[in-house]
Amino acid sequence: MADPSSYRPKPGQIPDSPGVYKFRDEHGRVIYVGKAKSLRQRLANYFQDLAGLHPRTRTMVTTAASVEWTVVSTEVEALQLEYSWIKEFDPRFNVKYRDDKSYPYLAVTLGEEFPRVQVMRGAKKKGVRYFGPYAHAWAIRETVDLLLRVFPVRTCSAGVFKRSAQIGRPCLLGYIGKCSAPCVGRVSPEEHRELAEEFCEFMAGRTGAHLRRLERGMQEAAEEMEYERAARLRDDIGALKRAMEKSAVVLADATDADLIAVAEDELEAAVQIFHVRGGRVRGQRGWVTDKVEAVTTAGLVEHALQQLYGEEQGDAVPKEVLVPALPEQVEPVAQWLTQRRGSQVSLRIPQRGDKKDLMATVARNAQQALALHKTKRASDLTTRSRALEEIAQALDLDTVPLRIECFDISHLQGEDVVASMVVFEDGLARKSEYRRFQIRGFAGQDDVRSMHEVVGRRFRRYLQEKQKSGEWVEEPAAADPAGPAAAEPAADPAADPATAADSAGHLTDEDGRPKRFAYPPQLVVVDGGAPQVAAARRAMDELGIDDVAVCGLAKRLEEVWLPGEDDPVVLPRSSEGLYLLQRVRDEAHRFAITYQRNKRGKRLKSSPLDVVPGLGDSRRQALLTHFGSLKKLRAATVEEICQVPGVGRKTAETVAAALAAAAPPAPAVNTATGEIIEDDGAPPAALSAERGQDR
Numbered sequence: 001m002a003d004p005s006s007y008r009p010k011p012g013q014i015p016d017s018p019g020v021y022k023f024r025d026e027h028g029r030v031i032y033v034g035k036a037k038s039l040r041q042r043l044a045n046y047f048q049d050l051a052g053l054h055p056r057t058r059t060m061v062t063t064a065a066s067v068e069w070t071v072v073s074t075e076v077e078a079l080q081l082e083y084s085w086i087k088e089f090d091p092r093f094n095v096k097y098r099d100d101k102s103y104p105y106l107a108v109t110l111g112e113e114f115p116r117v118q119v120m121r122g123a124k125k126k127g128v129r130y131f132g133p134y135a136h137a138w139a140i141r142e143t144v145d146l147l148l149r150v151f152p153v154r155t156c157s158a159g160v161f162k163r164s165a166q167i168g169r170p171c172l173l174g175y176i177g178k179c180s181a182p183c184v185g186r187v188s189p190e191e192h193r194e195l196a197e198e199f200c201e202f203m204a205g206r207t208g209a210h211l212r213r214l215e216r217g218m219q220e221a222a223e224e225m226e227y228e229r230a231a232r233l234r235d236d237i238g239a240l241k242r243a244m245e246k247s248a249v250v251l252a253d254a255t256d257a258d259l260i261a262v263a264e265d266e267l268e269a270a271v272q273i274f275h276v277r278g279g280r281v282r283g284q285r286g287w288v289t290d291k292v293e294a295v296t297t298a299g300l301v302e303h304a305l306q307q308l309y310g311e312e313q314g315d316a317v318p319k320e321v322l323v324p325a326l327p328e329q330v331e332p333v334a335q336w337l338t339q340r341r342g343s344q345v346s347l348r349i350p351q352r353g354d355k356k357d358l359m360a361t362v363a364r365n366a367q368q369a370l371a372l373h374k375t376k377r378a379s380d381l382t383t384r385s386r387a388l389e390e391i392a393q394a395l396d397l398d399t400v401p402l403r404i405e406c407f408d409i410s411h412l413q414g415e416d417v418v419a420s421m422v423v424f425e426d427g428l429a430r431k432s433e434y435r436r437f438q439i440r441g442f443a444g445q446d447d448v449r450s451m452h453e454v455v456g457r458r459f460r461r462y463l464q465e466k467q468k469s470g471e472w473v474e475e476p477a478a479a480d481p482a483g484p485a486a487a488e489p490a491a492d493p494a495a496d497p498a499t500a501a502d503s504a505g506h507l508t509d510e511d512g513r514p515k516r517f518a519y520p521p522q523l524v525v526v527d528g529g530a531p532q533v534a535a536a537r538r539a540m541d542e543l544g545i546d547d548v549a550v551c552g553l554a555k556r557l558e559e560v561w562l563p564g565e566d567d568p569v570v571l572p573r574s575s576e577g578l579y580l581l582q583r584v585r586d587e588a589h590r591f592a593i594t595y596q597r598n599k600r601g602k603r604l605k606s607s608p609l610d611v612v613p614g615l616g617d618s619r620r621q622a623l624l625t626h627f628g629s630l631k632k633l634r635a636a637t638v639e640e641i642c643q644v645p646g647v648g649r650k651t652a653e654t655v656a657a658a659l660a661a662a663a664p665p666a667p668a669v670n671t672a673t674g675e676i677i678e679d680d681g682a683p684p685a686a687l688s689a690e691r692g693q694d695r
Contacts, residue, residue: 004061008047014040019071020081022089023064030089032060032293035078037329039069054294055559055570060093075332076339083306095269095289095303105283106131106140108153108200113189114161114182115196117144117153124311131203131282146239148178150214151199154192155179204277204315211237255279257320258308259350259359262300263366266558267291267579270370271304274362277318286369302327309340317341322350322359374583383576384427390577391523394569395562397549401523402426405458406584407536408527409439409450410592416600417445419454420592423521424584436595448535451526456539462520463543520548527585529554529568530561537563553585612651612658619646623655634659 019039023032036042046053046061053061072078086094107120111127119137124130144155154161156171156179164170164183174181182192202210214237221230259274268290275283287307295303301323309317317340326349327333337345350356388400404424411417423433441453524540526532533552540548551569552561558578559568571578609620609630626644627633633641633655641652 004047004050004064007064007066009043009067014043014069015071016040017071018073018075018078019069020078020085021067021069022085022091023060023093024066024068025063026065030085030091031064032091032093033082033085033089035075035082037075037078039071043067043069056093056291056294059572060293063093075329076335079306079332079336083310086306087310093293095291095293095295095300104137104140106144106203108196110193110196110200114154114192117148117155117196117199129200130316131200145178147199147202148173149239150210150236151195151202152178152180153196153199154182156183203282255320256315256318257322257355258318259322259355259362260301260304260308261324261359261362261366262297262304263363263370264291264297264300265370265582266555267582268370268373269300270366270373271300272362272366272369273304273308274358274365275318276358284365286366288369288373296325298325298327301325302333305333305337309337312340314342317345319344320346320348322348322355324349324359324363384580387427387576387580390571390575391580394560394571394575394577395523395549395551397522399522401521401549403519403521404523404525404584405521406525406527406588407451407454407458408585408588408592409447409454410589410596411445412596412600416596417450418592418596418599419450420588420595421454421458422584422588422591424580424587427580429587434591436591438599447528448531451528451532452535452539455524455526455536456543459520459540459543459545459548462545520545522549524548524550525581525584525588526550526552527555527588528552528561529559530565533561533563551581553581555585558582609655609658612655614651615655619644619651622646630659 016038018035018037020033020035021039021043022030025031034042046057046067050058050062070081072081105120105124107118108129108131109116109118109127110129119140120128120130148155152173155173156164160171161183164174164181168184170179170181170184170186173179174184174186180187180192180195182189187195198210214233218230218233218237221227221233255276256278257276259276261272263270263272268288271287271289273285274281275285287304289300289303305321305323305327317337319341321337326347330347334345334347337347350359388402391397392400402425406422406424407419409417409419417439419437419439421435421437423430425433435458437454437457439450439453442449524536526536529552533550536552537550540546540550550563553559554561554568559570560578560581561568571581609615609623612620622644623633623641624630627636636656638649638652638656641647641655642649644652647655
């Protein structure tokens with residue numbers, strides 16, 4: 001690992017002007033390329049105290065052995081040079097988007113004497129007009145099949161075209177009217193090119209003129225009583241309209257725009273692009289990338305713009321580009337896009353209307369793409385095996401952790417404090433083993449104490465199960481204040497069957513599976529840093545559990561903390577082990593916060609009438625409907641309550657006693673106006689805005 005001070009440029013050596021810089025490793029390979037408005041200020045950020053750098057930046061500067069730069073005159077030139085160098089050197093620490101698939105395009109080879117319509121993939125070629133990209137090649141072929149009725153452009157390969165010209169007989173498409181058969185001279189090269197250009201105009205969104213022309217021709221044919229020609233034109237119009245229906249109108253006519261959305265987490269990011277031409281979505285594509293550098297959403301957007309338009313010219317760059325966040329230096333990027341297009345390009349964030357709604361749709365696609373990518377990555381057996389091996393190596397475990405349990409604490413400002421336990425076996429979630437806990441040993445907000453209680457209860461239950469099987473003969477530690485019964489299963493289990501044991505001595509159910517707490521994990525992961533890890537380790541030490549490893553995953557920098565260690569373990573960004581630990585931690589957080597929200601919702605919706613014996617939903621609703629609110633019901637006499645249909649005197653006396661014993665709730669307040677809202681029986685959550693955030 002190199003010391004950045006060993007290759008730091010001398011003071012005053014770095015120019016204070018725009019430019020592009022390269023970091024090289026000891027072998028001379030370019031590992032990072034960046035641009036700056038001021039090279040002096042930007043490079044100075046890399047040579048500060050290593051403790052103040054982002055972990056990814058710290059890794060890059062300690063891997064590098066030298067830095068060099070090139071001065072340019074404008075920020076736009078810096079943007080262009082940065083893109084060129086990234087394409088040329090493929091630096092390992094730069095964000096590089098990779099297509100999650102090879103997207104097909106509808107291509108028209110205008111550079112040939114007789115242009116051809118076909119499906120193309122891969123790098124774009126000169127002299128070819130592209131439309132798309134499309135999600136599926138069959139979608140292109142369906143569209144082309146409809147349009148060939150109106151624009152019978154050649155679709156055959158060069159070999160078929162040459163063979164038909166030699167024998168003087170067209171292919172099948174020429175006989176059925178879906179090709180103008182230029183191979184046998186039915187149309188001249190000029191007429192065929194005109195058909196190809198009309199095809200391109202229609203695909204570019206200029207559909208109105210062609211439809212009006214066909215409709216006029218149909219009307220003229222009908223007036224002249226040429227009904228067969230009128231019927232053909234009618235069918236042609238229907239074919240064009242069906243082709244247009246395949247791409248729904250989403251924006252106003254003549255709107256040409258690209259919408260870019262980003263979904264990201266700490267390690268990866270997904271980008272989705274919708275191409276809108278003529279107000280219709282003409283194409284869609286997506287990329288996924290590893291966040292190999294400390295990059296914000298604005299930085300991801302800038303990299304996406306470079307990738308998307310770096311090789312494009314003219315109309316391929318739309319008039320409008322809509323993004324979720326503007327690049328830090330927005331003016332140079334907008335100027336660069338304008339140069340690529342040859343006319344003004346608007347780069348902005350949609351604020352309202354149809355464009356904002358469509359941007360939300362693109363963002364949902366990005367989220368789904370990221371989730372799908374993670375699912376594919378997690379389901380791969382080889383990847384899971386490598387992840388477990390990396391975890392074992394990083395944490396210095398004797399064996400790979402085939403069973404991992406993760407704990408998380410959730411609450412809202414110290415109320416409704418709960419915890420979750422999720423289980424991953426062989427790198428996959430085992431949802432039937434999930435458990436949730438209510439913190440009952442104390443009141444208030446104390447994550448460290450809560451973690452100690454939950455881990456202690458889980459392993460106390462484990463020791464109790466071992467006692468039942470005869471595997472553990474020593475007495476466990478003092479009983480937990482809340483007791484193991486406070487742990488709630490993810491789904492209510494049936495009564496325990498007769499006790500049985502497997503070959504290892506673990507207590508099992510009737511189906512032979514270990515009982516819920518009888519099977520110990522090889523690794524316990526807690527959501528938090530050193531304090532939470534120490535609390536979990538202390539809880540296990542108090543019970544004599546010394547064969548289960550513990551670690552914590554701190555969310556801010558994804559650092560792995562071990563008990564008794566002053567410094568965290570920083571796994572490489574590309575580590576599958578870190579990815580698996582992140583998935584386990586995120587699943588525990590999701591499960592905990594879902595339980596906490598459900599518990600809080602039930603508490604907020606509770607009513608003194610809920611505990612009245614013999615009072616069901618129907619009569620409870622009848623009481624609220626009759627009196628209008630709990631406040632009025634509480635003020636009513638027994639005789640007035642008896643007037644409600646279905647409520648007898650005994651029930652009325654019970655209701656009156658229950659309401660008298662229950663303290664009236666605090667008045668709800670409209671936080672916007674400060675007005676006290678009268679109790680009308682609605683749950684408090686519907687009357688006043690909650691303060692604070694779920695944790």
